[in-house]
Amino acid sequence: MAIKILLDAGHYSGYNVSPVNSKYNEGDRMWDFHLLLKTELEAYGITVDTTRSSKVTDKDVYIRGTAGKGYDLVISEHSNASSTQSTDYPVVIVPFNNKITDLGEQIAQTIQITMGTIQSGRTMTRTYVSGNVTYDYYGVIRGAVFVGTPGIIVENSFHTNSKMTAWLLNDANLKALAKAEAKTIANYFGISTYKNSAKITTKCQFYKKSNIAKGSYCVLAKGTTVEYVKDQNNGWSKVSYNGNTGYVKNSCIDKGTSKYKKGVTTSKTSLRTGMLVAKSTDTSVVAPKGKKVTVISSITAPDGRKWCQIKYKINGKTCDCYVVKSKVNME
Numbered sequence: 079m080a081i082k083i084l085l086d087a088g089h090y091s092g093y094n095v096s097p098v099n100s101k102y103n104e105g106d107r108m109w110d111f112h113l114l115l116k117t118e119l120e121a122y123g124i125t126v127d128t129t130r131s132s133k134v135t136d137k138d139v140y141i142r143g144t145a146g147k148g149y150d151l152v153i154s155e156h157s158n159a160s161s162t163q164s165t166d167y168p169v170v171i172v173p174f175n176n177k178i179t180d181l182g183e184q185i186a187q188t189i190q191i192t193m194g195t196i197q198s199g200r201t202m203t204r205t206y207v208s209g210n211v212t213y214d215y216y217g218v219i220r221g222a223v224f225v226g227t228p229g230i231i232v233e234n235s236f237h238t239n240s241k242m243t244a245w246l247l248n249d250a251n252l253k254a255l256a257k258a259e260a261k262t263i264a265n266y267f268g269i270s271t272y273k274n275s276a277k278i279t280t281k282c283q284f285y286k287k288s289n290i291a292k293g294s295y296c297v298l299a300k301g302t303t304v305e306y307v308k309d310q311n312n313g314w315s316k317v318s319y320n321g322n323t324g325y326v327k328n329s330c331i332d333k334g335t336s337k338y339k340k341g342v343t344t345s346k347t348s349l350r351t352g353m354l355v356a357k358s359t360d361t362s363v364v365a366p367k368g369k370k371v372t373v374i375s376s377i378t379a380p381d382g383r384k385w386c387q388i389k390y391k392i393n394g395k396t397c398d399c400y401v402v403k404s405k406v407n408m409e
C-alpha cells in the first residue's frame with residue numbers, strides 16, 4: 079500500500095484571531111493550508127485523509143490522534159502565538175520517544191527557508207509524568223503514539239508576528255508552503271516522483287467536482303497535458319491543471335502508465351505493503367522468480383535500504399507494494 083498520512087487542521091473556524099492582523103485566524107487559515115497540503119501530498123501518490131470533514135466542528139485532540147491508527151504519520155497543522163511580536167521561528171513538536179525527530183527537523187528547516195523566518199527552525203518535545211509513566215503532553219501526539227503512529231504538531235511560524243501573518247494570508251505563499259512541506263515529507267518516505275503527467279485524449283470538460291451538475295472550470299482540448307493526481311475509482315480521475323484541481327472522466331484521459339519502467343524479479347521474494355521500519359514484518363505476499371512487475375519509483379527507506387515501489391496484483395486487485403531493489407532487474 080502506499081504511504082498513508084492523516085492530516086489535522088489544529089482548530090475550528092474562527093479560532094485564534096491574530097492580535098496583529100484581524101484578517102487572520104489560525105482556525106480558518108490552517109484549515110485552508112491542510113487541504114492544500116493534502117493535494118500536494120496526493121501528488122506524490124501518498125494517501126491522505128483528514129481528521130475532520132467540516133471546519134466548523136471541533137473534535138477532541140486525543141481522539142484525532144487515535145484516528146491515526148494504521149497510518150504512517152499524523153500531522154497537526156498550526157500557527158504559533160507569542161507575547162513577543164518579533165518571535166518568528168518554525169517549530170515542530172515531536173513525540174518524546176524520538177522516532178521521527180529527523181522529519182521534524184527537516185520540516186522546520188523547510189518552513190524557515192520557505193517563509194524566510196529570521197529565527198531558525200527547531201523541534202521540541204513536551205511531556206508530563208503520571209503514575210511514574212511519561213506521556214506526550216499534547217493530546218494529538220499522545221493519541222497517535224497510543225495507536226502506534228508517529229504524530230507531530232507543525233507550527234508554521236507565529237501569527238503574532240505581522241510579517242509572518244501577512245505572508246500566511248497570501249494564497250500563493252500558502253500554496254508554496256504546502257508544496258515545500260509535501261516535498262520534504264514525501265522525500266522522507268523515499269518518494270521523489272511528483273505529479274504524474276497525463277494527456278487528455280478527447281476534448282472534455284474539466285469539472286470542479288466529480289459531478290457534472292457542479293459545473294466545470296474549462297474545456298480541455300485534446301492533447302492537453304494535465305497533472306494526474308489519482309483515480310477516484312468511480313469512473314473519474316482527479317487531475318490538476320493551470321492551478322486548479324478538478325475531475326475528468328477516465329475515458330478522456332491517458333494516464334500514461336506505459337511510461338513506468340518494467341522490471342522482472344530475479345528470485346522468489348517477499349513484498350512489503352508498508353514502508354516504515356515499524357512494518358518490517360508486513361511481508362505477507364511472495365512474488366515468484368521471473369515475475370514481470372511495473373516499477374513506479376525507486377525509493378530509499380528511512381533506514382537507508384533501497385526499494386522499488388511496484389504495482390502488484392493481490393487477490394485480483396492491483397496494489398502498491400515494495401520489493402528490495404536488488405531483487406528486480408529493470409528491463
Ligand SMILES: [Zn+2]
Nearest residue numbers: 088104156157
Ligand atoms: Zn494552534
